[in-house]
Structures are given as C-alpha cells and as structure tokens.
Amino acid sequence: MRSLAVVHHRHEEWVIAIREAEPRLDVRGFPPRDPLDDAFLARAEGLFVWKVPAGLVARMPRLSWVQSAGAGVDHLLADPSIPPEVPITRADGQFGLWMARYTIGHLLAATQRLDACREAQRERRWDSRLLPEDLTGQVALVLGFGRIGRPIGRALRGIGLEVHGFVRTPRPDDEFPLHGVAELGAWLGRARVLVLCAPLTPGTQGLVNGALLASGHPRLVLVNVARGALVDTADLLVALDAGRLERAVLDVFAEEPLPPGSPLWSHPKAVVTPHHSGPSTPRAMVPDILPNLRRFAEGRPVVEAVDRSRGY
Numbered sequence: 001m002r003s004l005a006v007v008h009h010r011h012e013e014w015v016i017a018i019r020e021a022e023p024r025l026d027v028r029g030f031p032p033r034d035p036l037d038d039a040f041l042a043r044a045e046g047l048f049v050w051k052v053p054a055g056l057v058a059r060m061p062r063l064s065w066v067q068s069a070g071a072g073v074d075h076l077l078a079d080p081s082i083p084p085e086v087p088i089t090r091a092d093g094q095f096g097l098w099m100a101r102y103t104i105g106h107l108l109a110a111t112q113r114l115d116a117c118r119e120a121q122r123e124r125r126w127d128s129r130l131l132p133e134d135l136t137g138q139v140a141l142v143l144g145f146g147r148i149g150r151p152i153g154r155a156l157r158g159i160g161l162e163v164h165g166f167v168r169t170p171r172p173d174d175e176f177p178l179h180g181v182a183e184l185g186a187w188l189g190r191a192r193v194l195v196l197c198a199p200l201t202p203g204t205q206g207l208v209n210g211a212l213l214a215s216g217h218p219r220l221v222l223v224n225v226a227r228g229a230l231v232d233t234a235d236l237l238v239a240l241d242a243g244r245l246e247r248a249v250l251d252v253f254a255e256e257p258l259p260p261g262s263p264l265w266s267h268p269k270a271v272v273t274p275h276h277s278g279p280s281t282p283r284a285m286v287p288d289i290l291p292n293l294r295r296f297a298e299g300r301p302v303v304e305a306v307d308r309s310r311g312y
C-alpha cells in the first residue's frame, strides 16, 4: 500500500475525502506545523499540500509526487526544496464556474448600479434615471483561457458581451477569438472589463502596470481572480486615482491577508474580497485529483504534471 501525506490546515476533511475516493492508499493528515510523524513521512511517496512547510521535503526521502491543493502552483515551483524530477500536479476543481459567478456578480453590481439603487432606497427616493447599463456587444477581455478562463468567457458571452481570450500561444479556437498576450494593450481601449485568470509566471508578473492601464478605457472594470502579483499595485492605485479605470475588483493580493494599512481597503474604486472566488473544497477538487490518486495507488506515473519551464 502506497502512502500519501496530507499536510494542510484542513487536513481532516481532505483525508476523509481522499480515503473515500481511493481506499487503496494509506493516507494520513497533518497540520502544516510540527509535530509531524517522521516514520510516516519517511515512507510516504506522495504529498498533498498547499504551501510546503520548511524542512518537510527533506524528511520525505521517497517523495515521488506532489499534488497541489489548488490551481496555482507558482509557490510550489518557487520552492527549492522540491526536487526538479518530482512531478507536481494541480487541481482547478470547479474554479471556472465559481470564478465565472464571481466575475458576473461583481460586473453586474457595477453595471446594474447596485450601490446607487440601495442608496436611493435608503432615502426612499424613486429615481427613474437609475438605469442599468446595457452590456450587449460590449467587449470583455479574459487573460488566461484554460479551464478557468473559458467558463468565465462563456458566462460573459451569456450576458451579451463580446469576449476575447488572451493566451501565451495564440491558437485557432472554435468558440472564441484567442489573441497573444502581447496584443492585450491594443484591445484594452475597447474593453469594458478585463478579467485576470492566468497563472503567475515570469511572463505574467506585473503585466498589468501603469503603461498597460494607460491604454485602457476609462470605464474599464478590472477583475483579478489570479494572483496579486499580476498587477503592479502602486501603478493600479495611481491609475484609479487618475480616473483611468472605473473599478478594480480584487480577490488576490501580492501579500495575503491584505495588510490593514493597504490603501486598497478604503479606496472608493476598489472592491476587496478575501481570496474566495474559487473555494478549494474536497468536494470540488477530489474528482479532479482522482485519476492521479488511482494511478499513484497502482504504482503508475501520474499524468498532467505541471510543465516547470512554462510555469503551469
């Protein structure tokens, strides 16, 4: 029987779900801090983890697979303790659907003028000029168009927007026009909304900076469900203050939790949410991981490992 260590702050629920999905494994859970069971770690070949605690991998000489407890693996790829030959696999669960709901919810909050309607209601004021905005035919740009970006694109199209995807390597697509990331600036001036859902890689880090935002439409709504570091926060604040975009809906931040002193908390044009756009629950994620759990239990190599040179 092969052994899988689950090192996670909610390890109990993950262990139950993984054991149920693949009973042929010896699965044990630990919080991401000592004391960890050294005898178990010494024989465990698999590790299910979000952030790898310092010194953990050194205690796992037989490690042959790291399964991320989430979609983004930037922090795992940056972790020098994971040997380069150990495959890392990711899981997006139902993030595409969740993040589509998040995007649509926050976009409509702006365009249905929810704040103004609630304010009028508080004042018992019947304001027939409070019209919702017609989004039909308006342009939405989605950066990152894989298993997360595509459902977001579909949802935006479903409420009438013209959707364009932006990817590292443009390719013909039956459903949507896909462009190279380098073309983003050329499209931004036409866009009502830009959704960031690309992985954090050297190619996307700081991509949304002052120069890019300067080419944006002044009514642009920026939605970031990817990683905070895709956006240069100082440049974003300057752009918000200068009226270069209408609203920034931010679920992710370069530093999380967002520090209490961050000006984003009180900025009238920023919406701050606590990295909740894609909840990583066992129910949503285990079906994704199941094929590799089975392969691992049978001693076969895992599939769909992250391409380390690409960064996702």
Ligand code: GLV
Residues within 6 Å of the ligand: 069, 070, 071, 072, 073, 278, 280
């Ligand atoms: C969460 O941010 C994830 O990458 O799963």
